[in-house]
Amino acid sequence: xSDIETKRLVSDFATDWDHTDPQWVNDPYPIWExxxxxxxxxxxxxxxxxxxxxxxxxxxSIANDTEHFTSHQVVVIHTKNPEGAPPAPMxxxxxxxxxxxxxxxxxxVILPAFAPGPxxxxxxxxxxxxxxxxxxxxxxxxxxxATNYAQFISPGVIAKMLGFPERDEDLFREFVHxxxxxxxxxxxxxIPMFVPMTEYFTAQIEDHIANPRDDFTSYLxxxxxxxxxxxxxxxxxxxxxxxxxxxxxxxxxxxxxxxxLATHPEDLARLVAEPELMTRAVEEFxxxxxxxxxxxxxxxxxxxxxxxxxxxxxxxxxxPAANRDPEAFEDADRFxxxxxxxxxxxxxxxxxxxxxxxxxxxxxxVAIEEFIARYPKFELADPSAVTWAQGxxxxxxxIPLRVLA
Amino acid sequence: xxxxxxxxxxxxxxxxxxIAPSLFDFDDLGNGVVLGDGTLSAETLExxxxxxxxxxxxxxxxxxxx
Ligand code: HEM
Ligand code: SF4
Numbered sequence: 076x077s078d079i080e081t082k083r084l085v086s087d088f089a090t091d092w093d094h095t096d097p098q099w100v101n102d103p104y105p106i107w108e109x110x111x112x113x114x115x116x117x118x119x120x121x122x123x124x125x126x127x128x129x130x131x132x133x134x135x136s137i138a139n140d141t142e143h144f145t146s147h148q149v150v151v152i153h154t155k156n157p158e159g160a161p162p163a164p165m166x167x168x169x170x171x172x173x174x175x176x177x178x179x180x181x182x183x184v185i186l187p188a189f190a191p192g193p194x195x196x197x198x199x200x201x202x203x204x205x206x207x208x209x210x211x212x213x214x215x216x217x218x219x220x221a222t223n224y225a226q227f228i229s230p231g232v233i234a235k236m237l238g239f240p241e242r243d244e245d246l247f248r249e250f251v252h253x254x255x256x257x258x259x260x261x262x263x264x265x266i267p268m269f270v271p272m273t274e275y276f277t278a279q280i281e282d283h284i285a286n287p288r289d290d291f292t293s294y295l296x297x298x299x300x301x302x303x304x305x306x307x308x309x310x311x312x313x314x315x316x317x318x319x320x321x322x323x324x325x326x327x328x329x330x331x332x333x334x335x336l337a338t339h340p341e342d343l344a345r346l347v348a349e350p351e352l353m354t355r356a357v358e359e360f361x362x363x364x365x366x367x368x369x370x371x372x373x374x375x376x377x378x379x380x381x382x383x384x385x386x387x388x389x390x391x392x393x394x395p396a397a398n399r400d401p402e403a404f405e406d407a408d409r410f411x412x413x414x415x416x417x418x419x420x421x422x423x424x425x426x427x428x429x430x431x432x433x434x435x436x437x438x439x440x441v442a443i444e445e446f447i448a449r450y451p452k453f454e455l456a457d458p459s460a461v462t463w464a465q466g467x468x469x470x471x472x473x474i475p476l477r478v479l480a
Numbered sequence: 481x482x483x484x485x486x487x488x489x490x491x492x493x494x495x496x497x498x499i500a501p502s503l504f505d506f507d508d509l510g511n512g513v514v515l516g517d518g519t520l521s522a523e524t525l526e527x528x529x530x531x532x533x534x535x536x537x538x539x540x541x542x543x544x545x546x
Pocket of ligand 1: 138146149170171172182233316317320321322324325328365366367368369370394421422423424426427428429430431432434435436
């Protein structure tokens with residue numbers, strides 16, 4: 076696997092795609108558009124081999140086809156079916172890594188905590204968190220809206236939900252970075268890096284067993300399905316999932332929305348003047364800058380839209396690419412802040428539809444509302460300094476802003 | 481006309497009750513449910529159609545009332 080160390084830049088994404096290639100990381104949309112017209116299923120031999128379908132129709136049919144595709148691994152890395160990973164049908168992080176019929180059980184366990192009722196009750200807390208970080212910016216007229224604002228919101232919410240100390244937020248960002256961004260490392264390097272995360276979760280679980288309290292961790296430790304508690308592996312997997320799925324995703328969405336408003340003054344002015352647009356604007360931010368790409372493994376050899384897929388091939392499941400398909404959306408490549416019909420797939424489709432979507436939407440809406448209330452006019456201070464995350468979660472990692480009078 | 485949600489298709493994407501809270505609500509799992517018997521007037525028909533057009537799972541149906 077020497078190409079991991081001396082990474083080859085991609086010259087043709089149709090036959091050699093790599094979602095960590097700098098060109099893809101900086102601006103994937105023209106690549107996807109080109110592939111959609113040319114292929115529309117791209118292939119790579121990297122990561123042990125896999126496919127990247129680019130149309131909404133294909134993405135939707137894969138997301139809804141649990142017969143041929145397994146969710147056992149949802150992040151593309153260099154190892155397939157790694158040793159020691161909890162086996163199917165549960166997988167390492169239920170329910171996202173679970174297949175039917177187990178998936179339904181694992182999903183039902185967590186849905187009540189993420190339903191609109193409990194989530195709406197958190198709104199005041201999210202608003203207070205936003206205010207706290209905006210206040211901390213003081214009189215600064217130039218700051219980084221990613222590292223000084225967006226990336227604080229979701230870790231604060233998730234820490235509270237799981238009952239972890241808020242002061243550990245930096246650690247959470249490190250864990251998430253390891254799971255989601257550092258996907259292109261040699262297994263021998265990557266695997267030992269998980270030790271601190273495993274130990275952290277063990278300590279939290281032990282503490283919650285000794286001192287049960289009213290939070291999601293204690294809920295998972297005590298909830299019963301058919302008269303039985305969840306296995307320790309299940310509890311741990313769902314906790315890790317909540318942390319990983321809840322942090323990077325949402326802060327990427329908040330960051331992309333701020334980046335968009337900084338670069339589109341007409342949309343910023345409209346949103347400030349017409350707050351009632353917010354519901355539609357949130358959905359359009361989610362469609363246009365959908366942060367999350369998932370993965371599947373092919374279960375057995377079969378033909379998919381004429382493509383000969385083989386057992387254990389990766390599928391890079393591009394919900395963000397589906398959201399830009401002109402067959403599925405009118406003016407798909409235009410951001411329309413008041414788009415009325417918007418059947419986007421940012422939260423996935425089918426049985427794995429994001430369990431945290433109500434929470435994510437609320438965080439995104441509140442974070443933007445508070446930000447533009449404080450700063451009704453702003454622009455990029457240095458467009459060339461904006462950087463984007465690599466891997467399957469896309470969002471700006473740095474947004475140097477200048478506040479305008 | 482009547483609006484119905486097919487509970488086997490709905491994945492709780494939550495678009496319907498955000499677009500048309502007068503027609504839809506959610507259950508304890510966050511899945512969409514139709515308020516009352518779903519009978520539509522001329523005005524609410526438009527709203528129901530908009531919700532239908534935004535449901536990513538195609539779980540909302542508008543049918544003849546029987
Ligand atoms: C804008 C922010 C977010 C986006 C774009 C997003 C996107 C997604 C997507 C695309 C899936 C589908 C996975 C698949 O098909 O394999 C998913 C699943 C999931 N997400 Fe999110 N997510 C976001 C925020 C959150 C938050 C805040 C939480 C919770 C705290 C969360 C928890 C989950 C869980 C538990 C699943 C697995 C559901 C299942 O497998 O049944 N997500 N998310
Ligand atoms: S929008 Fe569709 S999937 Fe979502 S809750 Fe309503 S019916 Fe269910």
